[in-house]
Amino acid sequence: MIGIALGVESPSRIHESIPKAIRTRQAEKIQRFRMRKQKPIDQMILFELIKNSRISDRQLAKKLGVSQPTVSRRRASLEKEMFDGYTVVPKWDKLGYELLAITLVKAKPIFSSQEKYKAVSKRGFEWLSNQHNVLMGGAIEGMGFNSHMISVHKSYSDYNEFLHTLRLEMGDLIDDVQTLLVDLVAKDRLKPLHLKYLAEANK
16 A cells, blocks of 8 residues: 555554455455456456557457357456556656666654554655655564555656655654665666566466
C-alpha cells in the first residue's frame, strides 16, 4: 500500500488496519478469480498483452488460435479482475531520466495509538501522492528497514533534492534513509527494465 510507505511498523500492521469486511470481500474476490484463472487461455492472453498491449482482439485470436468473441470475453474479465491498467515502458533517457533510486526508510516507532497510526499513514500517503516521480512505495521487512520507495530522477542533483525534501518534510518520522542508485542510461546494463521477460518465461 503506497499510502503507508512512511511510518509503518510492518506489512502485518497494514493488514490489521484494513476493516475486516473489506479484507473479507478482497479475499473472496481473489478466490473467485483464482478458481477461474486456471484456464490456459487467460494466461496466454495476459502474456501476449504484456508483450504488446496494443494488439487487437482480432490479432490475438488469430495468434492464439481461438475465436475473437472468446478473446474479447476473457480480456474483459482480465481487465476487470487482474489488470491495474495499460501503460508503456519508456526509453528513460528519451524522457530525460538518468537514475532509478531504491530508497530504504527506517521509520520511528511512534505508534502509541490507532489514531496516531492512522494520522501518520495519512500523512505518508499525502506526501507520496505529491511525489510524481515515485513509481512505487510501501512497507518492507529486512535489513532493519520498514518502508521503501522506487523513484526516477533526471540527474543526481534532482535525486539529492528529492532526499532533501524527504528529510525536510518527513524527517520527524524517520530514523534512517539508505539508497541504491541505478544508472538508467549506462551502456553496460545486462538487462533493461521491462515486463516482457515475464511473458518470455511462460512460453
